[in-house]
Amino acid sequence: MKLTLKIWRQKDANDKGRFVTYQVDDVSPDMSFLEMLDVLNESLIHKGEDPVAFDHDCREGICGMCSLFINGKPHGPEQTTTCQLHMRSFKDGDTIVIEPWRAKPFPVVKDLVVDRSAFDRIIQAGGYISVNTGSAQDANNIPIPKDKASEAFDAATCIGCGACVAACKNASAMLFVAAKVSHLALLPQGDPERAIRVSKMVAQMDAEGFGACTNTGACEAECPKGISVKNIARLNREFLRAKFIEEVDKPLEELAEGK
Amino acid sequence: MSWIAETLTSSVGRKVIMALTGFFLILFIIVHLSGNLQLLLNDGGEQFNKYAHFMGHNPLIQTVSILNFTFILLHVITSIILTRRNSEARPVKYHVSRMQNSSTWASRNMGFLGSIIFIFLVVHLANFWFKMKFGGVPMVEYDGVQYKDLFTVVKEAFQQEWIVIVYVVAMVALGYHLSHGFMSAFRTFGLHHRKYNGFIKGLGIAFSIAVAIGYAIIPVIIYFRY
Ligand code: HEM
Ligand code: SF4
Numbered sequence: 053m054k055l056t057l058k059i060w061r062q063k064d065a066n067d068k069g070r071f072v073t074y075q076v077d078d079v080s081p082d083m084s085f086l087e088m089l090d091v092l093n094e095s096l097i098h099k100g101e102d103p104v105a106f107d108h109d110c111r112e113g114i115c116g117m118c119s120l121f122i123n124g125k126p127h128g129p130e131q132t133t134t135c136q137l138h139m140r141s142f143k144d145g146d147t148i149v150i151e152p153w154r155a156k157p158f159p160v161v162k163d164l165v166v167d168r169s170a171f172d173r174i175i176q177a178g179g180y181i182s183v184n185t186g187s188a189q190d191a192n193n194i195p196i197p198k199d200k201a202s203e204a205f206d207a208a209t210c211i212g213c214g215a216c217v218a219a220c221k222n223a224s225a226m227l228f229v230a231a232k233v234s235h236l237a238l239l240p241q242g243d244p245e246r247a248i249r250v251s252k253m254v255a256q257m258d259a260e261g262f263g264a265c266t267n268t269g270a271c272e273a274e275c276p277k278g279i280s281v282k283n284i285a286r287l288n289r290e291f292l293r294a295k296f297i298e299e300v301d302k303p304l305e306e307l308a309e310g311k
Numbered sequence: 312m313s314w315i316a317e318t319l320t321s322s323v324g325r326k327v328i329m330a331l332t333g334f335f336l337i338l339f340i341i342v343h344l345s346g347n348l349q350l351l352l353n354d355g356g357e358q359f360n361k362y363a364h365f366m367g368h369n370p371l372i373q374t375v376s377i378l379n380f381t382f383i384l385l386h387v388i389t390s391i392i393l394t395r396r397n398s399e400a401r402p403v404k405y406h407v408s409r410m411q412n413s414s415t416w417a418s419r420n421m422g423f424l425g426s427i428i429f430i431f432l433v434v435h436l437a438n439f440w441f442k443m444k445f446g447g448v449p450m451v452e453y454d455g456v457q458y459k460d461l462f463t464v465v466k467e468a469f470q471q472e473w474i475v476i477v478y479v480v481a482m483v484a485l486g487y488h489l490s491h492g493f494m495s496a497f498r499t500f501g502l503h504h505r506k507y508n509g510f511i512k513g514l515g516i517a518f519s520i521a522v523a524i525g526y527a528i529i530p531v532i533i534y535f536r537y
């Protein structure tokens with residue numbers, strides 16, 4: 053296959069950035085999208101040019117590191133990660149436009165690489181449980197109904213890629229936060245900190261500058277892990293419960309300081 | 312910040328305000344429509360004028376009407392804050408976007424649809440409500456009692472083509488606004504279950520179509536009848 057690539061190039065966060073057009077020949081339909089970019093980068097290195105920076109790690113669809121807004125969609129035309137997108141999804145002679153995720157809380161670091169540490173800070177705000185888990189317990193020591201376990205597992209499959217933010221017209225992080233809140237809220241281990249968790253994670257999400265949720269559903273349609281918007285409804289429920297029903301929705305030290 | 316202010320100024324809290332006020336406005340448009348359909352009775356406006364008189368003099372209705380104005384304002388102000396924040400969250404737009412099949416057109420254009428409704432509201436209030444409250448309405452007598460003849464004011468307004476067009480366009484916008492808003496408000500309250508999702512979605516769409524048609528036929532029928 054021969055392809056024309058229009059790729060966003062940007063030296064660093066302060067550079068204005070622009071599209072640069074490249075030709076790649078000898079692309080096999082069996083290559084992954086990232087391998088196709090590897091081929092381009094090899095040829096750029098041979099010519100002594102600066103290779104295109106893009107994020108990747110596991111290349112097997114489990115780490116959430118790869119990104120890219122490809123031909124107007126996060127992770128390209130299929131509902132999968134970019135590392136699992138194959139060139140057979142394109143035709144010989146196609147022009148492919150590649151842009152970084154666009155969101156204020158995801159600033160461009162270089163070319164197609166964006167800084168997604170806003171997600172890490174949301175997790176640090178509450179996406180954990182504050183006890184040591186110890187060694188593995190006997191099965192069924194803590195009874196968890198199958199439907200709850202499955203719901204929690206589905207939510208836990210979120211890989212934090214940020215495609216939901218990239219897809220949303222509001223650059224909202226609700227699907228990601230909802231997945232993380234749901235994952236822990238559904239399990240007995242997460243229950244004690246349920247209210248504090250949702251309060252802090254929503255507050256951090258807002259502080260990072262993500263937009264609000266208009267319930268358009270674009271996130272669910274583009275999420276490579278098929279995280280359902282029902283988690284967003286659960287986040288709303290958890291938030292209202294934390295604020296209007298729970299006795300304590302903040303760590304006790306903060307309440308004592310009157311914050 | 313107090314806990315309630317903190318809650319209601321968060322992104323989720325602001326959406327709860329949208330949904331609460333939106334639901335209230337939905338109740339209002341049902342009551343308002345059932346009253347207005349009396350304009351279509353062929354009785355020279357007698358029943359409609361008596362109804363308008365009752366609505367204008369009932370203290371309960373007066374209180375609810377103040378609430379209604381407050382909630383419209385709250386809905387509009389919150390929508391401006393949200394829409395601004397949402398567009399600021401993506402300062403650099405995509406060069407190519409093929410996201411149109413991932414969500415409905417109405418859901419992506421709630422601010423635009425709301426703005427059309429808002430412009431309509433201003434025209435609408437100036438046409439009828441303002442006149443009703445502050446004069447400019449002729450009087451009519453039924454069984455020896457004087458009533459304001461709002462029916463004639465409405466009839467005359469709807470003889471003007473541009474007003475009829477503004478009304479019809481605005482009601483289409485309202486229908487689209489509700490086609491997403493109705494179901495969205497349930498999600499905002501955390502109500503999402505496969506047992507009733509389909510029902511709410513269907514009800515929302517049926518309701519939006521009924522509201523749009525129900526309101527839009529009034530100016531159209533009056534225009535052609537008189
Ligand atoms: C009678 C008139 C109206 C009714 C019945 C109505 C109803 C609703 C409902 C039910 C929602 C969904 C709330 C949610 O998503 O939780 C909504 C959302 C919205 N409304 Fe209205 N609305 C009306 C007028 C307006 C006006 C005049 C404006 C603006 C000038 C407006 C702007 C918006 C916006 C921007 C949203 C989406 C907020 C978001 O999800 O980000 N609406 N409306
Ligand atoms: S919810 Fe889906 S799209 Fe969003 S970060 Fe998680 S895996 Fe990626």
Ligand code: FES
Pocket residue numbers: 107108109110111112113114115116117118133134135136
């Ligand atoms: S590189 Fe790990 S998910 Fe794509």
